Amino acid sequence: MACRFEFEMNNRTVTVETGKVARQANGAVVLRSGKTVILATAVMDDKPIEEHFLPLTVQYIEKSYAAGKIPGGFVKRETKPGDFETLTSRLIDRSLRPLFPKGFFNPVQITVMLLSVGEEADLQSLALDAASAALFISDIPVSQCVAGVRIGRKDGEFVINPTLDALEEGTLDLFVSGTKEDLLMIEMRAIGTVDVEIEPTVAVDPMMDPMLADEIIQIPHVNELKEEELVEAIELAQKAITLAASEYEKVYAEAAKPKKDVPLFEEKADPSIVTYVKEFYMDEINRALDGMAKSERGTEIKAIVEQVRGDEIARTEEWTDDQIKRAVGEVKRERVRAMILEEGRRADGRSPKDVRPITIETNLLPSVHGSCLFTRGETQALVTCTLGNRQDAQMFERITGKSASYEEFMVHYNFPGFSVGEASRIGPPGRRELGHGNLAKRALEPTLDKTELDAIIRLVSEILESNGSSSMATVCGGSLALKAAAVPVLKLVAGVAMGLVMEDDKYAILTDIMGLEDHDGDMDFKVAGSEDGITALQMDIKLGGISLDLLKEALEQAKEARLHILGIMDEAAKAIEVNEEVLPSSEVFHVSPHKIVDIIGQAGKTIREIIEKFEVNIDLDKKQGEVKVTGPSKAKVKAACDHIKGIVEGGGAKKEIPQFEIDKPMMGKVKKLVDFGAFVELPGGVDGLLHISKISRGRIAHPSDLLHEGQEIEVVVKSQKGHKISLELAKPLD
Template sequence: MLRKIVSKTITLPDNRVITIETGKLATQADGSVVVRMNNTILLATVVAKEGPEEGFSFFPLYVDYQEKFAASGKIPGGFLKREGRLGDHEILVARLVDRAIRPLFDDSLNIEVQVNISLISADSDIAPDALAALAASSALAVSDIPFNGPISEVRVARVHGDWLINPSSSLMPLADINMIVAATEDGVLMVEGEMNEVQESEMVEAIRFAHEHIKVHCQVQREFMEAVGMQKRSLQSTATLTKAMYDPALRQAIYADMYAVAKKNIPSKRLRKEAFLAVETNYSAQLSTNLAEEEVSSVHQGEFLLDIQNQAIRDLILNEGIRLDGRKLDQVRHIESEVDYLPSAHGSALFTREETQSLTTVTLGSKFDEQIIDRVTEDGYNRFMLHYNFPGFSTGEIKPNRAPSRREIGHGHLAMRALKSVLPPDEEILYTIRLVSDILESNGSSSMATVCAGSLALMDAGIPIKSHVAGIAMGLITDPVTGRFAVLSDILGEEDHVGDMDFKVTGTCNGITACQMDMKVAGISYEVLETALLQAKEGRLHIFQKMVETIDVPRLQRKEHAPSIMSIEVEKEMIGAIIGPGGKIIQEIQKETGTDIDIVEKNNVGIVTIFAGNQNTLQKALSRVNAIVSKPVVGEIYTGRVKAVLKYGAFIEFMPGKDGLLHISEVRHERIEDLEQVLEVGEELQVKLIDIDYKTSKYKLSRKALLPSKEAAKAASGG
């Protein structure tokens, strides 16, 4: 059977081309495409179950992204030598795709859908993450799975003032804005990125620029769909609960009581939950009667009640500007913070925003603690890590402690990007830095609490960050019929659940450092986006000021128990002398002083970095290294150790790694018949360096030069 191959191309502003093709690979999937840009090639497939299923309280969409090591001609590291558990980088790319496409599936769709994206060919200058959502959307577009797309996703960056779409990887270190933007033709769906303290207007400009190019991608996908000609399947979801199943009067009564509870301004999440549950209990008998008559499952009953509760909360905000806890729309919750909470940590901070709390620690390590990066498209080391933990007890739930979830990995990555830009350059801070945020309570925006706590902890640890970084999460409630909307500052967990947007913004007092926006509806207007950003700035600066009141500048001195680190430059030729034959000398220094020493060659000099548990051991190791790299000076007196005794003289190690000859004639003024009767191996003695043969690097020593002459000795004895 001949395969029908269909392809379309997208031309970028710099005339580079993206090709989308279907019909050649993985044709037994419901939809499959190959997306190519230069030598970067992605294979995306989608598969969906045949019919709707019961038991899902959420849309069962699964998105996986995997990079094949063969794509760049590499063999995986480790023992197994095969691709295993997805790495954090792959999970983060999968989250980008999931967050972009999830809002465009109908709420009533209750079938399992799986999207698999594989990097099958890598180009070191073309980042695949900016193509992954385009590949997923294209695969959905040519499948029979109902999907309200197409969408696309691009990286937008600003380099030397110029806006670029999907720029080459070599240009990214020069960018002051680096964002991934996903959108439909009509509105923005998802934004994530990092910036170098930019203004809100610049961020909006970047999103607008990205969106204009995404529109072109979407139009090409529509042409792609037409060329393939696939018809979408028709599905009737059993999870769809029509309001006609229940008595309208009963529904109105429940709504009125739910609205009244929402309006009580109950400050505690637990008490609010109990109040809403009391309304459900009050109507349980009537609901059960109706349930039996209509043969509606208890799952549908729960969805019905939750739908009413959510609608009541949304209407209260839109109609009266009242939030569940009584705050104004732009009001931030009460904040408390403190530093140096844990006496044994190198730095720590406790940040509490009402019912959201982060305990964050800083640990300082050496170069040997760096994270090894072994990816398909990247190798190297990472000296700044941030890990985010979200245990079940933080929300009063039971959850086994297992590997970090995708959410935990994503939140930690966002907080890391937020703080990264305020760290000093590597040459100014030699430590490997690990932050760990343990969420002890959570009621909305724990990732932003992590940013705030992380900034405080870094200052407590004495890391000279240039400014605090504060973070805030914004929410949105919209009415598509009337066009009304309300932007909420510092959202609660319930507001996140019922709202249409979760927009996290972090920054210093000078500008934005990172952002993450997820839409739960199909797109957002620029009017709403600009309103949210300006309102976020007000809230962020309020939080920033609260942090400054706790600690305003980094500590000048690190904790007494914090490790010490120092780096010195030595001549390139001295590297071998410090290391010694087979590493003997450097290993000896490390063992005797209890330090870790790293030596690298950079810019034709040797960089020696010493990492010690305290200042005393650091100084001991530094003295040993300085002794090795110091140049012998003719006329200087040294304390040496006898290494070997021969008939004609002795070899003395007068400096670490440097041996000189003490000739038998230079030991005493008197004649010596047998030198072994005068000197023994291991003996310490003072010698004077009297000559250097620079061609052969041979050193001539004298002990006689330090002793009084025969005449002087005789006179001193009275003879």
């Protein structure tokens, strides 16, 4: 039966159609919002798998034709998914997986295809809503709808489902998904911006007039979110989700198929086997927990299963391997949770609020621009920072973009099998690796001082050992690796993974969880930020819901841990010895625009000789007289700059720049008139800039209205930084 539904809520109008296309699927919908059209299908195999887990596969696929494009490259068809597609698939999976009933083991595939795209579409939110609708109206036994809501913040006000432009112009990107009753998943990033304040007397564009940079006050800051502000934003999202999910379920009921009677397998262990394990193997279980507190590998539990299997009663009663494994696992889980809730201690002896011991070593790799070995308990990340030039940026295409974009800050996370003691093949990054790298990037990027940054940055995290939250170790190590590479960072960022154990009215919030607690706990909650607030957050709730009061308590406990870790990181940062000899360097200075030809030389001969001699790159701006020199080392860049300044000043050697007395009148000669002012030659043969706003009290169209080249005028120096000298007239010309 074909049905069409229209929704107008949460600042968005959406139309959903079903029964028209993809009718062989268990469930299929076409969602439209503006020019965006998304097809979502849900398909289930009738036969369950033998292993006891939910084999759910989610694929979000962007079709190039959706934006009127042909795929670039040699192969003119869609190939492997891009990072955005993979991350979106992961987001949908994490939101929908909790909806399936326990004991459901039939393979399910959810496919979301982008067929047409509008420039301002929030594709992740729309894709999730479409996937949820396809699942809900299908005959697959899922009876709840999920809704996704994005919260932005601009001018201090929270905005529900902002446009993409409004989102990036603001300071917050918070995505929350849930049912009408419970939150299921949260992702958040602070959007780093730089405030620029210009003195009211200087009405100029700093990009057009870099010579006046000393008259522009730049105040960079990190847009962290306070814990109480985050709770307020999540509360707003929860209300919007409840409204949307309730409406979806009420309206979609008309088109929903009767649910199939799918067998659900008993996930609880056999009580008699559980009793036997508790009676005869509790000492082994406790020893296994001690070992599992030091490793994610879990070989100790496998050994106990083997022991039980060899017992006479197991053979007599014909217990299967799966029954024994479930029973041992249940006893282990009960013991882990009882220790925490009843004894107030964890498997490794810590209290709920304790952070594992931390050690930090920086710049241990002599040929690497910046490096940090961050170890927290049995989790260890080696994070390296490499600096490059503009050609090293990662080019990518967004389906909503009109041209290629460039990623200037990259975070790549690798998780080899040896980090957990496994002999597994090392291959390309999977969804987990991409997700963890993206989380670390979101945490660190807001702290980069982009007013001072002039390099492409690649962070690589090699996880050498893992037992709980290697992504947060990547954040901590990455922040220090940036510092070790002398990258301008506004603040250090630390990350910590939080957990929750809850039974009836008892609960315990756990700080710095290890793999054992992640597996047997009820929440996985990663928080990263500076001493002043949160820059990134990722949360998956396993128990079906969490109160805002409990969330606030968890955030406050995470803040305590973050400040503790930041204190250790701050001491490590003070001890950093930068690898100056291997760091690439750049220097920018200004000369009179008519001197640029001297640097280039006849047919480019001079500039080629400088590049070859000093092994540097040189960029010249003929209009503004800007010279930018970049190279593999600070010494080579400085030598090249000195050589260029010597050429400009004559004689092939660098002249001594006189230090002028501020506000002392002196005579100068107008050397060059440009759109934004005049270059004036001062005593000693150096030039200063007299900006057009300083030539006349009234507005003039061009400096030539009042000045001519060769004219002598009386000026005063207002500021001097090396070659950069800003001037004013000693007395008005008019």
